[in-house]
Every structure is written in structure tokens, then in C-alpha cells.
Amino acid sequence: MSLTDRSTQNSQSQRILWLLEELEIPYNLSLHYRHKSGPRKGRAPPELAESHPMGKAPQLVTADGRVIAESAAIAAYLITTYDTAKKFQGDGGRNDWVRDESLTSFAGASMGPIETMKLFLDIATLQTPLLLRPLVRWMMGAIDRAFTGPELKQMLKYLECELGGQEYFMGKEPGRADFMLSFPMDMAVEFGWVDLGEYEGLKGWRERCQAREAWKRGLEKGNGYDMGFVKK
């Protein structure tokens, strides 16, 4: 089995590396690098399209040669196939598969669009020629104040409430929803969009995730997980 990572920066692959390390299974890691300059700066390199037509990372090549490209599907496949001890499948009660599906979809289909837009608003301002920048900054700021800013805050408030007093979203151990939520949460914090000081529960959850040995091992094996490039 092998995993294709891309980056040096802000790669969604870290959450899959984290999961692979939690499962303690052997895998080959193939690292790729984003375009460093030119019109596709920061985008995925063309060789990623050879293994999957969307040309994005991460991609998982399973032991029997199947390529899976969506992180939520990769995580589901890995947990279903290799978590025979059922450690990462929720610990029962409300921490069941419906919750896992709901929070996994929330991370991708609800937080994903809002954070993509927030990232766009940030980048649009930074890439505008100096003369127009104040106007564009004002426009983008107005959109964020009216729409994306409040939406993201509501999402974090909702997640804080969903976590409740639990260690992880899926109970005493992380489940797919925790792995999947780690990326949009890291974006929100690292890009400076939210102050986790306002969300005690989420702050503790993130610290617990990042204190895990498997998280640290994943971080070492990947080629960087630095979202600083659009920091203001």
C-alpha cells in the first residue's frame, strides 16, 4: 500500500498520515512538491494526474492496486480494512456511525466551502496590485463580515457544542470524524481566522490530537505542514 503526499505546505495529507500512523501499518510514502513559481504556483504538480485524473493529493494506492483520492473515502477504507480492534470507530452510544458520517460530511461539505472562500478572500487581497489593494481589501472584508466570518464562527460554536465534554468527537479515541476535522480546524487557526481561546473544548481537543505520538510521526514523515504562506 502506498500514499501520495504533496506539499511542502498546508497539505491535507497530514490527517491521513496521522491515521496511517495510528493504525501502525506499513506503507510507502511518495512525496510530491507543489509548483514553486509560474501561473500554477502553489498548485499540484502534473505527475499526480498520472495515477488519478483529478491530479490531487493525497491519493491512496491500496494493497491490491486501487487508487482512492478523496480523503474521507481514504479514511473510511483504512479504518474499515485495518482497524480490526475497532479502536477508531467510535465508542458507542451517541458516538456511532451516523455521527461519524455527519461530522465527516460537516468537515468537507460544510466547512470546506466556507474555508475555501475565506482563503480566496485573503489571497485576492494579497494578489491585487498595490493601487487597487485598499479597495479590494475593503470589499473582501465586507464580504467576510457579512457572510464567511459569521458562518465560520457559527460552525466552531456548533463543533464546541458537539464535542461536549468528550476527549474526541468520537469518544475516548479519535474516529474518522476527528481525523477529518483536524484539517479545517488547523486551517482556521493557522490562517488566523479564529482564536481558539474562545473555544475551550476545541482548544483542548486540538492539543490532544497534536500530542499523540502518531500525529507527530505523521508530521515528521510528510514534507511539511506549514500554512503560514497567507498569514497576514
Place this chain on the structure above:
Amino acid sequence: MSLTDRSTQNSQSQRILWLLEELEIPYNLSLHYRHKSGPRKGRAPPELAESHPMGKAPQLVTADGRVIAESAAIAAYLITTYDTAKKFQGDGGRNDWVRDESLTSFAGASMGPIETMKLFLDIATLQTPLLLRPLVRWMMGAIDRAFTGPELKQMLKYLECELGGQEYFMGKEPGRADFMLSFPMDMAVEFGWVDLGEYEGLKGWRERCQAREAWKRGLEKGNGYDMGFVKK
């Protein structure tokens, strides 16, 4: 069991109504209406937040009173619980659960962000005061030509290839991935972002979906599925 729909326009609820009708199970439908004016024009009404803190539709209230708010999770719950004949779970071979997870995630976590951005680019232009509109239209067009436009085309090309010669993405009958993909596909066509004439397979797939009696019944029960409001 009951379903909360919102709209009169472009509601994601249609795909869930379609699924409910395919499953031929009884349900109560509670219709809500978007704000018609004011600063929250087009957004969800406040009463939706009483049943789920995110305040969005659709929401499914299960027979035992649980509220599920993410469409991918609602669809998974309905199919797992009520599709005892396994009609909507893929017909084997490559049409298995990994494919279902992959394409479901693709609809929400990959197409979702790109289409949200495209919608934003369209709306930003329309909402700009007349004097600034040419400038903003040029800016938004440049972003679309450089990024969202090519991305969406690549996505449709990928889906065309994934469908191959099949009736539906999950085989001879639609599966969760088909229900989930119907919304982003409808957005792409109805907002005029793509011409399905270039994608013979997807064109046929969409016609087959919309020719199903369950699709039509869903459409009649909902309160409208008209995305014309941002048509150019």
C-alpha cells in the same frame, strides 16, 4: 420520521426528497421559506436553528427523534435503515461502498467548494454598484478563467469518465453517490456554468435521473427547485 425543507429556490433538499420517494417510505414534510428581503435575503429562516444549531435545511428527524443535518449522512441513514432490498447500494464489482464514499465525498468536499466560489463570483458581480461593476466583473472573470472555471471542467471530465457506460454512477440503479451528485450537477447546468452537450454520458445520466417517477414526485412535494435567480 420527518424532513425539513427550505426554499423556494435551489434547495439541496430535492435530492433527499428524491431518495425518500425512491424508498417509498412515509414521512412528514415541513416546508420553510428563505428570507425574501433584508440583509439575510436568500438565507435560511431562524426557526431552522431551533431543531439544529447550524440552522440549515434539509434536516431529517428520524423515527426515534434524532436530528441529522448533513445531506450525505441523511442519505446514508435512509439507505442503511430502509433499503432492505439493497436496491440503492451499488450492484457490486467496482460499484461498491468505497466508490460510493469516494463519489459522495467528491460531490460535497470537492465540487462543493468550487461551486460555492463560482456562485460567489457571480453574485459579487451582480451585487456591485453599477459604477464599479465592469471592474469587478473583469476581476471575477479573471479568477474564474484562471481557477474555478478550469477546475469545474476537469471535475465534469472526471465524472464523465467515472460514469463510463453505466446507467448510474452506482450501476443499474442510483446509489447514494447519484443522489448526492445530482445537486452539484444541477447547479452547474442551471447556473449556466457548463454545457452538458460536451458531456454525453453526464447528459444522459441527468435525463435518466429526472425521468424517474420518484424524482418527479419529490419535485412536486418540495416547494420549488429553481436556480434561475443568478442566471446571467
